[in-house]
Amino acid sequence: MKQVTLSAQDLDIGYQEGSHGKHVVHRNLNLSVPRGTLVTLLGPNGAGKSTLLRTLAGSQFPLNGNVFLGGKDLYSLSLKARSQTIALVLTDRTLSGGLTLRELVSLGRQPYTGFFGRLNREDKDIVQQALKDVGMYHLQDRYVAELSDGERQKGLIAKALVQEADLIILDEPTAFLDVVSRIEIMQLLRSLAQQKGCSVLLSSHDVEQALMQSDYLWLLTAEKGLQHGFTEDMVLSGMMEDLFPHSPMVFDAVRGTYLPPIIHQNVCLITGDDALRIQWCENLLIRHGIRTIYPSNATDVMQDLGKSYLGHITVNQASPILYKSREGERFVCCDFQTLAQYII
Amino acid sequence: MLIMSLLLVVLFVANLVWGAENIPMQDVWAALTTGHSSNDAWTFIMLESRLPQAITALFCGAGLSVAGLMLQTIFSNPLAGPSILGINTGASLGVALIMLLLGGNLQVADYSFSGYVSVILGAFIGAMCVLGIILFFSTLVKSNLMLLIIGIMVGYIASSAISLLNFFATAEGVHSYMAWGMGNFSGVTTDQLGLYVGTIMIGLIISIFLMKPLNALLLGQRYAENLGVNIRRVRLWLLLAVGLLVAITTAFCGPVSFIGLAVPHVARMLLGSSNHNGLLPFTMITGAVIALICNILSVLPGATGLIPLNAVTPVIGAPVIIYVIINQRRLQYFN
Numbered sequence: 001m002k003q004v005t006l007s008a009q010d011l012d013i014g015y016q017e018g019s020h021g022k023h024v025v026h027r028n029l030n031l032s033v034p035r036g037t038l039v040t041l042l043g044p045n046g047a048g049k050s051t052l053l054r055t056l057a058g059s060q061f062p063l064n065g066n067v068f069l070g071g072k073d074l075y076s077l078s079l080k081a082r083s084q085t086i087a088l089v090l091t092d093r094t095l096s097g098g099l100t101l102r103e104l105v106s107l108g109r110q111p112y113t114g115f116f117g118r119l120n121r122e123d124k125d126i127v128q129q130a131l132k133d134v135g136m137y138h139l140q141d142r143y144v145a146e147l148s149d150g151e152r153q154k155g156l157i158a159k160a161l162v163q164e165a166d167l168i169i170l171d172e173p174t175a176f177l178d179v180v181s182r183i184e185i186m187q188l189l190r191s192l193a194q195q196k197g198c199s200v201l202l203s204s205h206d207v208e209q210a211l212m213q214s215d216y217l218w219l220l221t222a223e224k225g226l227q228h229g230f231t232e233d234m235v236l237s238g239m240m241e242d243l244f245p246h247s248p249m250v251f252d253a254v255r256g257t258y259l260p261p262i263i264h265q266n267v268c269l270i271t272g273d274d275a276l277r278i279q280w281c282e283n284l285l286i287r288h289g290i291r292t293i294y295p296s297n298a299t300d301v302m303q304d305l306g307k308s309y310l311g312h313i314t315v316n317q318a319s320p321i322l323y324k325s326r327e328g329e330r331f332v333c334c335d336f337q338t339l340a341q342y343i344i
Numbered sequence: 345m346l347i348m349s350l351l352l353v354v355l356f357v358a359n360l361v362w363g364a365e366n367i368p369m370q371d372v373w374a375a376l377t378t379g380h381s382s383n384d385a386w387t388f389i390m391l392e393s394r395l396p397q398a399i400t401a402l403f404c405g406a407g408l409s410v411a412g413l414m415l416q417t418i419f420s421n422p423l424a425g426p427s428i429l430g431i432n433t434g435a436s437l438g439v440a441l442i443m444l445l446l447g448g449n450l451q452v453a454d455y456s457f458s459g460y461v462s463v464i465l466g467a468f469i470g471a472m473c474v475l476g477i478i479l480f481f482s483t484l485v486k487s488n489l490m491l492l493i494i495g496i497m498v499g500y501i502a503s504s505a506i507s508l509l510n511f512f513a514t515a516e517g518v519h520s521y522m523a524w525g526m527g528n529f530s531g532v533t534t535d536q537l538g539l540y541v542g543t544i545m546i547g548l549i550i551s552i553f554l555m556k557p558l559n560a561l562l563l564g565q566r567y568a569e570n571l572g573v574n575i576r577r578v579r580l581w582l583l584l585a586v587g588l589l590v591a592i593t594t595a596f597c598g599p600v601s602f603i604g605l606a607v608p609h610v611a612r613m614l615l616g617s618s619n620h621n622g623l624l625p626f627t628m629i630t631g632a633v634i635a636l637i638c639n640i641l642s643v644l645p646g647a648t649g650l651i652p653l654n655a656v657t658p659v660i661g662a663p664v665i666i667y668v669i670i671n672q673r674r675l676q677y678f679n
Binding site: 057059079080082083084086087088090092093094095096097098099100103104107108110111113115116117163 | 417420553555556559560562563564566567569570571572573574612616617618619621
């Protein structure tokens, strides 16, 4: 059994409004982040993700219940102890533009340095190592104001690394990043969890990376509160649909993505042995609102189809795509662009 | 940093040499080291007037600039300065009460203060009262922005009280008050110098110990807390230091404008860094340098009179800032 780092029982989170009145965002939350795992918190905007993360990080008081870190109540730890156990990475604007990247990362050693924040040899080595880990070693003399958003974010992650915390909490770390940085950062966080044994908790809107890199998923919605579980179990449980209670989004458990609802009821039949190209043919058809059927279920459906049946696509390995329309016209397509012209 | 320190020494000496009457270097040195020089009048001017004035200017510049720097960091506001929290205005209100309402006399229990000393006391008490109000609100209000707004509001209240007092005062009263409001560095006598320098040193020493949390605060309150900074405590100490520095300088020199707001920016741009470990000492030295420059300029016109300090400071300071901005290719600290 993995040692639990962060846990909470019967937690109520929300805001204190004035001297009376509480605005409770979520009640009776029971959760835990085991050591050395990566947990992603998913949910629509306004569901309370940031509130939850702030409460778990100790920035905001819970309205009820407790947050435990390594078995001890979070608030029983001194501010200094907390700073050595939890590291935050946020999307806040900062005034750190006039610091060099190295100085920014060095701020992460404050929990361990003396009155003036002087770094000793060991501190400096830790800073250098963290810069290498995030791939920012060559930019350490640049001013933070001159870095791109992605570079700055990686710098802030390096700052969290030098805090040598057991738990790293990140609020939308990949929000402003390009595709490359997004993937790099998720991989970095994954390796932190797996190799260094940190616990990583992050909120994200990047479902694809979340499914790939997380050990556990937390789904937070206003309607259903917090549902959590092991990633693959969550995917196959049907709970992923709960993220969109009011809209007809469908979660495709095969692809691991949300599909737009198919409004038109046009249908195409697909046969063939090239699984890869069939999958992408389906992608094309979904985009144009066309449902696909396969021989296995074709005969049941064919009778009721009539006008909505468009044609039959054959995709075999090492040969072009063949399309036979309802009227009997045959087309040979060497690429999907050509196929699209005939189908639409 | 080194250049600035050298500049400081040069200017300090210049302050002693130049003035209504130019005193030659050897006499300055003789007066400083032995207490006597070739001309008794010069010795007197040196030790009783020039030296205290130079020291006053030096510490006023250093103190106010550091106060401005600390306020700019904690309120994440580059336009913050020592006058923004109303402490300056509180001091002015105290002085206005003494001069315009009480006619320049203060009776407290068995003690009676008149004239000059009463002004100083009034300014200090006024500043401390406003500081007390700000500290009180700082325990109630968690957000720094809200505290800043409260400070501005308190300043407005004090300001309107001053206007009222001026409105009902005599012409001489108003003129005295206005003359006080122009600021000058000659107000500290040698026996008061110890108190003046001592209090400013306390403020500066507190600020030195705040260097580390101030650096953390560059990242914002949430990150700073996560790095172990006790926001409430740091804010308390910072306001105390700022309050002391502003109160004592305003009490003795009148409300000196501009230095607290402008010098931190000049320092940041010249140093090229927002790291308080270097920025704080550099701000102190730069502030002292600028104050000494202003001091020389204000005594230059000669025996007939001094140019008021608050007329000189912006005239020197504003072009400096504009020059630095235009010549600095990258302003790094706004990101």
